[in-house]
Amino acid sequence: MISAMAVMSIIFLLIKVVVISWLPQEGDNGKDDQEDQLVVDHLAEEEDSFLKKGPWTAEEDAILAAYVTSNGVGNWNIVRKNTGLARCGKSCRLRWTNHLRPDLKKGAFTQEEQLKVIQLHALMGNKWARMAQELPGRTDNEIKNFWNTRQKKRKRAGLPLYPEDIEVLNVDNPQSINQNDSTQHANDSQPGTSSHNVPELVFNNYKLVNGKHPSCVPPISVMPENSTFEQQDNSDKQVMHPPHLQIMHRSHEQLQDSLPNDYNGYLESIFCPPPKIVEGSDDCSMQGESSLGNGENLDPIMNQDTLGDTWKDFPSYKSLYNKYMIMEDISSISDRVGRR
């Protein structure tokens, strides 16, 4: 296979040399510029037809990987010339970045990754390459495929693209995010500025616990009247706390600067979400993790939707939970994006 390709390369080069030598030299008044251009175009076509398309073979992979490993990335057209690969530079770059890079993760997206993609899409729209920067080991292509598949599924199921109440995220444009049509994204109209339109709140203390599903949301009873969550139906404010309410005390010194004073109240206590909570436990993170499984390949939104009866007596908690789980991670992401 390799030798065949090498032979083809040599044949092509010979043809090229012959044709170039046939080209009129400077000062040759026998041919005009138009004819010259036709020959050049013909050469380009010849070259294109010589280039291989379609799936990469293991041999091609080996050649490309060896070359990039020793010479580094970049100059993809040079790669083709130096290796004899019958692939255009673009194809080489794509193959390397999407499949041969040593730092690539393989396999299905984890639950955390899926959640992150959803959050990032809510934040920045179809900016797959930017999203890939936030998901180490994942390529823009993978993320794009994941999202398109998810979008199709949810459309068919009649579900919104984003979790309910996600519009709270976009303070400047609160009604624009949760569209079923992904092309109508909140931030698509203002590319480049999207990352700065997300909430200013920074919930650094409430990042995913051990990279797992966020497990805590503030109890309504301590929600400040004028908080972001004020959009809640007022009737919800009188609901009873779930029996598994957990009171936890956490250091929130880092939050003091980024939150309004009236948030201090609810920062004092947070509780774990309803699903499968072991009553009396004081380890919130373990509960969140156990309730959703570890490493299960589930759509986090579908999964939440199917938590079912555990939420039914506490609708406002579910709503808050959805808001909170989106907010806490996006805030950290937007923080980083904003610094770029």
Place this chain on the structure above:
DNA sequence: AACCGACTCAACCGCGGACGA
């Protein structure tokens, strides 16, 4: 077993931005 539709994923294509001549 055969067929068919849904799904996944790798790869291609076209476009636009960056950059140097």
Place this chain on the structure above:
DNA sequence: ATCGTCCGCGGTTGAGTCGGT
């Protein structure tokens, strides 16, 4: 300022696979 080249991005396509009938 213009042009050509290279590179990266996002959209799209098509082959292969899977699951249901």
